[in-house]
Amino acid sequence: MTPTETPDARTSPGVTRIVIADDHQMVRAGIVALLDGMPGMAVVAQAGNGAELLGLVEGLRPDLVLTDLMMPGVSGFEAIAKLRETRPRLPVIALSMDDSPAAVYRAVAAGARGFVLKYGPPRDLEDTIRGVLSRGDHFTPAAAHLLVQRQASAAVTLSPRQREVLVLVATGKASKEIAWALGLSPKTVDAHRARIMEALGIHDVAGLTRFALREGLIAA
Secondary structure, three states, rough: OOEEEEEHHOOOOOOOEEEEOOOHHHHHHHHHHHHHHOOOEEEEEEEOHHHHHHHHHHHHHOOOOEEEOOOOOOHHHHHHHHHHOOOOOOEEEEEEOOOOOOHHHHHHHHHEEEEEEOOHHHHHHHHHHHHHHOOOOEEEEHHHHHHHHHHHHHHOOOOOOHHHHHHHHHOOOOOOHHHHOOOOHHHHHHHHHHHHHHHHOOOHHHHHHHHHHOOOOOOO
């Protein structure tokens, strides 16, 4: 399948330049139609799989990526993870028919900043895009509920030491402060932090703080 580009949109000033990836042409056409109705949005290219998506992002340097998760060849999960390595500042939103907690968690763990269920209302797409652009991440109530389910399950598997580290990280303590408080080395604290983030599918301190507040681990 040959990627599709829209050269005119690439040169429009003040427009969020979006690349979309989905292996179903009719689905892509529907997404493009929705985005065409959103002020300040323009689809600059379309891909049919993850490999095409990665090539387009490298060549076009878009402002945002929307990608399906289940695609032939390089999947959306793999493409998201690769983009997190090569373009960590590029916001990526996952699109999927899979409404399982595991799918949302896996997408977020790979680096997705939002998750839109394809069978949801069209408004969810715009809300998620604008939320990700303004705040860094955004999840619709349905997607957030699924993610919370998976995170709550993962939280049960955290060791007592990891919970201690989580609480201290969530309250704003630096690695050296946590190391001193718990009698650990800063390197060990960093290792615990990385394992906690991987287990919960959360990649920043703000997200850990929100999780700790929601779980009642720290006071508001």
